[in-house]
Amino acid sequence: MMFWYDHDVGGWGWFAMSAGMILFWALVITVAVLTGRTLDSSRQHPRPPAAPTPEGILRERLARGEIDEEEYRRRLSALHAGPLTKP
Template sequence: MIWYDHGVGGWGWFAMSVGMILFWALIITLGVLAYRALAMPGGRSNRADARPPGPAPEQLLAERFARGEIDEDEYHRRLNVLGETSGDVPRHGRR
């Protein structure tokens, strides 16, 4: 009977090494994605809709008007523009 080694040749070792690296990369990636999905309250859509911290644009505009930096016409014009772009700004004043 002929005995021969059932070992893997040079390319086999290379393929197994690359396969193992890809396997662990996939496992780690899935773990990170699962952690991020579970650790993020409200999911991804909550972050996209959230406003940045700080005063609202309407509040900044009202403060500029109160300081006298802009006149009443300019205030109403800019407030209307903000209302048209965001859709949730109540209309103030005469317009």
Template sequence: MMFWLDHDISGWGWFGMSLGMVAFWALIITVFVLLFRALSPSSSEGTGTTPSLPASRTPEQLLADRFARSEIDEEEYRRRLQILREHEGGPTLTKH
């Protein structure tokens, strides 16, 4: 008989081979999932905790949203709203 047939693998050997095979397939599946996510176009760009805001929002709407979320207090809201309304014409460029 051949030499390698004379030596049986122990229980720990089977355990190690099984664990290695599970780790190997987990790695292969993870790589494919990450490649799929990286290469596929995303339907929503902002996948964080806050949804992405449309570009058509005015500065006053953004300020009102911050006030509604209690990120700023009423005094700061009114002060910033007054500044926004004073500069409604847009920023002016001045040369020095």
């Protein structure tokens, strides 16, 4: 009886299987890395910048030279005195 198919894989068959296996594992690794990066970036929520406090704004203005030390102390004591109330 004559067999038309030899049941063996030739040289090109081995090459195709090897290339397919390499491509398969490259795809699996790529998907895993991209999934990990996506999950990691979703866990890191950037915090919004904190609103500057009135004291901080005064310190910055003093540091920039917009107000002098006397003006700084006067405004700082006004801030600590509390809100002004109308009589």
